[in-house]
Amino acid sequence: MIRTPFFVAILSFALAGALALAVAVAAAITIERRSTEAVREVLAEEGFDWAEVEADGLQVFLRGTAPDEASRFMAESRAGSVVDADRVVNEVDIQVTDAAPAPRFSLDMLRNGDGIQIIGLVPGVNGGEEVAAAIEGIADGAEVTDMVETADYPAPDTWISALGFGFRALERLPRSKVTVYADRVEVQAISDSPEQQAALIAELEGARPAGVEVVLDISAPRPVISPFQVRAVLDATGLRFETCSADTQRAQERIVAAARRAGATNGVECHIGLGVPSPSWAQAVETGLVALTELGGGTLDISDADVTLIASEGTGQDEFDRVIGELDAALPEVFTLQGVIPETTRNEAGPARFFATLDAEDGVRLRGRLPQGAVGQSVEAFAISLFGRERTDLAARSVTDLPQGWGVRAMAGLRALSRLHEGQLTLEPETLRLTGRTGDQGLRSELTRELSDELGAGADFQIDITYDEELDPVASMPTPEECVAAIEAVQADAKIVFDPGSVEISDEAGEILDRIAAILPDCMHVPMEIGGHTDSQGREEMNLGLSQSRADAVLNGLLARGVLISNLTARGYGETRPIADNDTEEGRELNRRIEFRLQEEVDAQTVVEAQAEAAEARAEAFRLRPQPRPDSIAEAATAAGPEEE
Numbered sequence: 158m159i160r161t162p163f164f165v166a167i168l169s170f171a172l173a174g175a176l177a178l179a180v181a182v183a184a185a186i187t188i189e190r191r192s193t194e195a196v197r198e199v200l201a202e203e204g205f206d207w208a209e210v211e212a213d214g215l216q217v218f219l220r221g222t223a224p225d226e227a228s229r230f231m232a233e234s235r236a237g238s239v240v241d242a243d244r245v246v247n248e249v250d251i252q253v254t255d256a257a258p259a260p261r262f263s264l265d266m267l268r269n270g271d272g273i274q275i276i277g278l279v280p281g282v283n284g285g286e287e288v289a290a291a292i293e294g295i296a297d298g299a300e301v302t303d304m305v306e307t308a309d310y311p312a313p314d315t316w317i318s319a320l321g322f323g324f325r326a327l328e329r330l331p332r333s334k335v336t337v338y339a340d341r342v343e344v345q346a347i348s349d350s351p352e353q354q355a356a357l358i359a360e361l362e363g364a365r366p367a368g369v370e371v372v373l374d375i376s377a378p379r380p381v382i383s384p385f386q387v388r389a390v391l392d393a394t395g396l397r398f399e400t401c402s403a404d405t406q407r408a409q410e411r412i413v414a415a416a417r418r419a420g421a422t423n424g425v426e427c428h429i430g431l432g433v434p435s436p437s438w439a440q441a442v443e444t445g446l447v448a449l450t451e452l453g454g455g456t457l458d459i460s461d462a463d464v465t466l467i468a469s470e471g472t473g474q475d476e477f478d479r480v481i482g483e484l485d486a487a488l489p490e491v492f493t494l495q496g497v498i499p500e501t502t503r504n505e506a507g508p509a510r511f512f513a514t515l516d517a518e519d520g521v522r523l524r525g526r527l528p529q530g531a532v533g534q535s536v537e538a539f540a541i542s543l544f545g546r547e548r549t550d551l552a553a554r555s556v557t558d559l560p561q562g563w564g565v566r567a568m569a570g571l572r573a574l575s576r577l578h579e580g581q582l583t584l585e586p587e588t589l590r591l592t593g594r595t596g597d598q599g600l601r602s603e604l605t606r607e608l609s610d611e612l613g614a615g616a617d618f619q620i621d622i623t624y625d626e627e628l629d630p631v632a633s634m635p636t637p638e639e640c641v642a643a644i645e646a647v648q649a650d651a652k653i654v655f656d657p658g659s660v661e662i663s664d665e666a667g668e669i670l671d672r673i674a675a676i677l678p679d680c681m682h683v684p685m686e687i688g689g690h691t692d693s694q695g696r697e698e699m700n701l702g703l704s705q706s707r708a709d710a711v712l713n714g715l716l717a718r719g720v721l722i723s724n725l726t727a728r729g730y731g732e733t734r735p736i737a738d739n740d741t742e743e744g745r746e747l748n749r750r751i752e753f754r755l756q757e758e759v760d761a762q763t764v765v766e767a768q769a770e771a772a773e774a775r776a777e778a779f780r781l782r783p784q785p786r787p788d789s790i791a792e793a794a795t796a797a798g799p800e801e802e
Contacts, residue, residue: 192217195239205232208249215244222250259310264288264320264337266327272300273327277337279305279320280312287717288320294719295328313339317712318366321722325681326361328721330375341370348377351429352599364684364723382430384460387442388605389416390619391454392469396421396446399620400605404433411439419446426602434462437489448484452477456617458609464488465615467497470587474498497615499587509559511567511584513540515574515593520548525584529555532564539568543575560586569611573604573620578628589618596628637755640680644753647672653711653751660706662714670711673753674718681724684756687711689729690736692745697731705729711751726756 189212196217197210205228209220217240223229233247264277273296279288285307292301316339323337326344333346344361348354354377365371388399396419403409409427416425435441445464449457454469466484468477481496488494511525521544527533533555541549563584570582570589577600580593589612591604601622608618635643653666662670689708691700708727716722737744 192240196236199235199239200232203235208232216246217244218246218248220248222252224252226251260308262316262339266335268327268331268333274302276304279307281307281309282312291324291719315339315368319369322364322366325364325721325723329357343372345374348375350380351377366723367726380430382432385432385434386606386609387459389457391449398425400602401425401427403427403429404438408439412442415443415446419450435489435491440489441492444487448480451480460609460614462491462493463614464492464494467617470499472498495615509586513571513574513582515577515579517579520544522550523553525553526556526559527553528559528564529557536564536567540571543571566612569608573608576600577622587617592621594625595622596625598624634682635679637683640683641753641755643676644673655707660710662710670714674715674720677720681721684724686754686756686759687725687727688752688754690734690748690750691732692748693732693739701729701731704731
């Protein structure tokens with residue numbers, strides 16, 4: 158009985174201690190929870206979503222990865238404003254970033270008569286050896302100074318396209334500076350003539366890669382024209398210019414306008430150049446054309462400051478004298494005038510003619526009359542030197558009664574005939590006629606200058622040569638369709654394939670690229686797309702990226718083989734454009750392909766797909782739009798489709 162109160166007291170103290178401990182634990186848990194919630198709330202309001210908050214007793218721990226030191230400090234400060242700052246334990250990490258940004262890649266290429274110099278920084282993936290190989294191909298044996306460095310950073314998206322365009326510009330421009338950036342190509346160059354300048358600008362503008370800014374600064378010094386000449390012929394067919402020169406754009410416009418007033422119906426080509434004998438050149442040409450029109454026919458030949466007006470056969474003497482007198486008075490100073498009226502051909506004079514007929518396959522045949530002795534032998538030897546002994550058929554008659562200068566005129570005509578693909582030379586006492594076909598659009602003007610120089614001022618000659626596009630080496634280049642067909646023929650024998658999951662060009666694929674690389678130099682004028690395609694196995698995003706990488710690998714492989722790729726683009730389509738059933742192994746094999754297509758076809762298909770998507774969207778909008786019930790058949794017919802915008 159004595160021990161009972163003692164045990165009761167001990168038990169009471171134990172229960173009180175346990176209760177106090179439970180209250181303390183509950184209070185600590187409550188404090189931890191409230192502290193954690195309060196700190197999380199304020200950090201969320203401040204945008205520190207990366208911060209993780211935990212409590213352990215009275216301490217509040219901040220963890221996570223801050224984007225920078227400032228964010229780490231601000232998070233700790235804000236937490237310290239909610240709970241006692243001494244209770245905050247900052248265990249936040251700082252995000253590790255690459256302090257060195259990727260460099261801006263660039264390549265400067267300078268080409269002149271001494272060789273090619275290249276300097277710059279290019280990606281290691283497509284730099285060094287590949288750039289050097291492409292430049293060596295362009296240099297064609299000339300000295301190359303290579304000061305290019307590489308950096309192990311990925312190439313920007315448009316770097317390959319920009320680099321290919323730069324190589325193409327450098328190859329086409331022997332006196333140039335080409336600077337290549339990933340998004341910009343700057344070209345400074347000097348061309349040989351305005352015609353070449355226009356052709357180069359048109360070619361390079363047509364090859365402009367997508368997503369790359371191109372700056373072209375191609376200058377063309379005016380050519381020196383000697384003799385500075387205009388030769389116009391007026392006959393029953395109308396007025397035509399055999400050659401035309403002008404010193405300024407304004408002079409060119411005045412001459413063309415005067416030619417139209419005189420009856421020219423076809424286009425008049427008048428080249429602008431240096432060498433004009435007088436600032437009044439356009440006035441002299443205008444005045445001469447008026448005189449030619451008044452005569453009703455003939456030839457106006459202005460060579461430097463010498464003006465020759467040759468009337469048509471049968472022109473009256475009085476009319477001829479009047480026109481010549483008025484023209485002589487109206488011509489500007491410096492210019493001198495010679496008038497020529499042909500004598501009527503006498504039938505009893507006999508057929509004093511010489512013919513030379515050029516055939517593209519058989520060679521040349523000489524018929525008619527040539528002077529006896531050394532002069533005639535010189536003409537025959539000259540023909541052999543031009544056309545070759547095996548291709549020269551000599552059957553001309555040697556006579557003694559030919560006009561003076563017959564041999565000189567015959568050799569001048571033979572030299573002009575040799576420039577044609579096929580044609581005929583006819584030499585008569587009063588004139589020389591040249592007819593035929595050529596693939597050179599500017600040849601007629603060149604031959605006119607040469608004959609004027611060789612035969613002398615006042616000589617009567619006629620040039621009637623036609624341009625045949627089939628003979629033009631530029632116009633005869635393969636068509637875009639022929640280029641694609643040739644590449645498809647190569648791939649019909651063997652496809653460009655890759656190992657599963659790989660973007661490396663295998664030896665077998667490399668042999669196919671070698672054959673395609675041999676075709677592409679003749680197709681530089683054809684914009685094409687290299688399309689990469691996969692089957693439907695695997696994730697769609699993975700297939701899209703894989704197809705793009707493989708298309709890029711083909712493009713890089715062609716670049717490594719010295720192909721200028723400015724007309725080529727690479728695009729991956731993934732599994733979106735199958736050509737066979739993906740449910741069979743044979744179909745999947747056909748769908749895994751590299752496809753060369755004309756860029757215009759790609760663009761047209763893109764437009765069609767965009768239009769189809771837009772039409773589907775409009776149709777869907779129409780289906781979702783509440784439609785009123787039509788009151789008549791006409792209203793029902795009107796409401797049968799979406800409204801046109």
